[in-house]
Amino acid sequence: MARLENLTERGYETQKQLGNALMELIIEKGYEKVSIKDLTERAGIDRTTFYLHFKDKDDLFTKSQIATINELVELRRTEAGPKPGVLLVFRHMSQNAKLYQAIFRTSGLVPGSASLEQYIANSIMPLLESELSRFGVSPPLHMPAIASYISGALRSLARWWLEAGMPQSPEEISELFIRLTTKGLLSLVETR
Amino acid sequence: MARLENLTERGYETQKQLGNALMELIIEKGYEKVSIKDLTERAGIDRTTFYLHFKDKDDLFTKSQIATINELVELRRTEAGPKPGVLLVFRHMSQNAKLYQAIFRTSGLVPGSASLEQYIANSIMPLLESELSRFGVSPPLHMPAIASYISGALRSLARWWLEAGMPQSPEEISELFIRLTTKGLLSLVETR
DNA sequence: CTTCTACTTGACATTGCGTTGATTTCATGA
DNA sequence: TCATGAAATCAACGCAATGTCAAGTAGAAG
Numbered sequence A, B: 001m002a003r004l005e006n007l008t009e010r011g012y013e014t015q016k017q018l019g020n021a022l023m024e025l026i027i028e029k030g031y032e033k034v035s036i037k038d039l040t041e042r043a044g045i046d047r048t049t050f051y052l053h054f055k056d057k058d059d060l061f062t063k064s065q066i067a068t069i070n071e072l073v074e075l076r077r078t079e080a081g082p083k084p085g086v087l088l089v090f091r092h093m094s095q096n097a098k099l100y101q102a103i104f105r106t107s108g109l110v111p112g113s114a115s116l117e118q119y120i121a122n123s124i125m126p127l128l129e130s131e132l133s134r135f136g137v138s139p140p141l142h143m144p145a146i147a148s149y150i151s152g153a154l155r156s157l158a159r160w161w162l163e164a165g166m167p168q169s170p171e172e173i174s175e176l177f178i179r180l181t182t183k184g185l186l187s188l189v190e191t192r
Numbered sequence C: 001c002t003t004c005t006a007c008t009t010g011a012c013a014t015t016g017c018g019t020t021g022a023t024t025t026c027a028t029g030a
Numbered sequence D: 001t002c003a004t005g006a007a008a009t010c011a012a013c014g015c016a017a018t019g020t021c022a023a024g025t026a027g028a029a030g
Helices: A009-029 A036-043 A047-053 A057-078 A085-095 A097-106 A116-134 A143-163 A170-183 A186-190 B009-029 B036-043 B047-053 B057-078 B085-095 B097-106 B116-134 B143-163 B170-190
Strands: none
Touching: A009 A036, A009 A047, A009 A057, A009 A097, A036 A047, A036 A057, A057 A085, A057 A097, A057 A116, A085 A097, A085 A116, A085 A143, A085 A170, A097 A143, A116 A143, A116 B170, A143 A170, A143 B143, A143 B170, A170 A186, A170 B143, A170 B170, A186 B170, B009 B036, B009 B047, B009 B057, B009 B097, B036 B047, B036 B057, B057 B085, B057 B097, B057 B116, B085 B097, B085 B116, B085 B143, B085 B170, B097 B143, B116 B143, B143 B170
16 A cells, blocks of 8 residues: 555554555455454554544545555556556556455445546546547547446456456456457457 | 245335335445444334344345346346347346446445346356357357456446436447447447 | 234344543654 | 654443344234
């Protein structure tokens, strides 16, 4: 988890431990079954200390997601170039597998939080438009429908990939994704 | 909600009311924020009565999902034919919008429950194989990855469609889905 | 009218939540 | 090295939701 605020090293450490504990427990028993008590016991930290840092469970989870998004945004800003954006996303996922798994398992669960899901969906629309303009075409109708389709597909493919233990490289899986998205299923069967 | 057990008309009625109340409240405030008290007050039923019918909130939700799946399975069994399976799914969603919305918002939230998500994902694999064999091709590599991709796309598109108030007909939206899935994005821009 | 099922009422122990005030640990820089 | 302030602990509190139970009531079917 990326740094959330300006804190001493000690304070930062406990926040990190709480974040890690939450992700582990989400994977083990599901978001809503995780109590603050579970969380702080796992992290080896007093329950009251939790409330010094976070308002509640949602708060911790939301902030963890935001920290992750910021990391990803930064990555895409600095490593911009000919590489497709999707590849960077899969790379980042492979490096933060536990966290992304926890996020995927909870889906749009935490209400009103700026979720990673949301971020991906929002990122796809302009990205889609710019890609399409390279083909000299204006965006098709049903744009939001298509953006939903694609972001859902990405989320689900990524989730499968992580939970299966990443049997393909980030390059291979993003290549598969791009292919399915642009040319569809038929492109796969034709080439065999 | 379809009938769950053999009950008198009266008993069935309260189960239906509890199911409806849960779906409404999920949409309003999110699954985990719904208390049994909320639920029974909304349904106009005493809190203890809830426990006569269901073990807990997860139990009610799971049984509602199973009932829905059974309905859908039955629909596909009886209305089999030249119609694509996806169209039947979208039709059923349009007729049970509130319930499907509630399900989509909770995603894989309720652990260990036979979820609709799971059902869709599982249904897609054999369906995919049979469709592909009509083209005379054997299933491609990465089959589970592709099944994840497609079921995630379907889920996300359907969710968007329901929450946007179903601006397209079931026919149109399933046509869009099939097109994106088989031929990809490029097929859309080429034809304009 | 009786009988069975479904529902209500009121009460209870238990658990987790979120907060408070007093105290202790710990790093650090004067 | 020791004083200072930030971070963590400890004990205790009221509150709300959970799940359960025993006793009593309403309603439908024979």
